[in-house]
Amino acid sequence: MYKIIRSSRLYEQIVQQVEESIHKGALKAGDQLPPERELAEQFGVSRTAVREAVKTLREKGLVEAYPGRGTFITDGSSNTIRQSLHRMMRSGNEGFAFLAEVREILEPEIAALATTRADQEDLAAMKEQVEVMDASKTDPDAFIEADLDFHLALAEAAGNPIILSLIDSIVGLLREQRIGIFPGERRSGARAVSPQKILEAIEHRDSVGARDAMKAHLKQVREDSRNAPSE
Numbered sequence: 001m002y003k004i005i006r007s008s009r010l011y012e013q014i015v016q017q018v019e020e021s022i023h024k025g026a027l028k029a030g031d032q033l034p035p036e037r038e039l040a041e042q043f044g045v046s047r048t049a050v051r052e053a054v055k056t057l058r059e060k061g062l063v064e065a066y067p068g069r070g071t072f073i074t075d076g077s078s079n080t081i082r083q084s085l086h087r088m089m090r091s092g093n094e095g096f097a098f099l100a101e102v103r104e105i106l107e108p109e110i111a112a113l114a115t116t117r118a119d120q121e122d123l124a125a126m127k128e129q130v131e132v133m134d135a136s137k138t139d140p141d142a143f144i145e146a147d148l149d150f151h152l153a154l155a156e157a158a159g160n161p162i163i164l165s166l167i168d169s170i171v172g173l174l175r176e177q178r179i180g181i182f183p184g185e186r187r188s189g190a191r192a193v194s195p196q197k198i199l200e201a202i203e204h205r206d207s208v209g210a211r212d213a214m215k216a217h218l219k220q221v222r223e224d225s226r227n228a229p230s231e
Contacts (some may be wrong), residue, residue: 010045012052014058017043022062022073029075033063051145059172067125067153096177099170100222106166107151107218111210115202116155123158123203126150130195146176150195157202181224194220 001036021027033039036054040047054071057063114122132146132228148171155167194217 010043010049011052012058014039014043014045014049016057016058018053019062026173027073031073032130033071033073035061039049041072055145058168059120064158064168065152066151067129067149067207069121069125069156096173096180096225099177100218100225102170104215106163107154108211108214110158110163110167111198111202112207113160113163114154115205115207115210117159118157118202122153123199125153126157126199126202129153130199132194140179144175147195148174149184154198154202156189177221177225181221181227 018027018033027033033054034042035045036050038048044052045185053066054063058065058071062074064074118126129146129150133143133150136142136146151167151174152171153162155164158164194213197213198210200219201207202211
């Protein structure tokens, strides 16, 4: 289906070919992309290039990636929200503070909701991302992507498609924030209070514990964001 890629900027060419497949109707909303390994073989590139391409496609609103379940073509309905949010974030200096405030309102309740709705597949998806984070202490890119995937998996576990769409729409913004504060997280030890405790509370169906663990996590993220060096 795809052409072998033979030049630099590989991920951009992958994005272009997938976009062309969507525009021609070869890929439609709801279609699942092949697994990362299979896509790498089809394009003749590394899995890193495929991962970067999927990230770009997701930020364009063309696909949604669900940890443990795969990557699917979207109908573009969440892209308008994503673009509006990005414009607002660029319009002033308080964008990340506003983002933190919204997360503190939404995500503790998402975590609490997940304690009543998460199934074994949801738990496995979250656990996988926690394990990746634990193994990526010196790899910021891998850690950040696993962190984002954990929050997406958590949103999916809440069992509400609107919640999932909202969290998916801010993934690009969260990535920018995490890149900026990653060094501070390492110094503060924020990882120790974050996903693992949230996951444990969800596994034990402890809604109060899940809510409190998420609040502690987001409080630490806000502090690290505040203390991050300005560019």
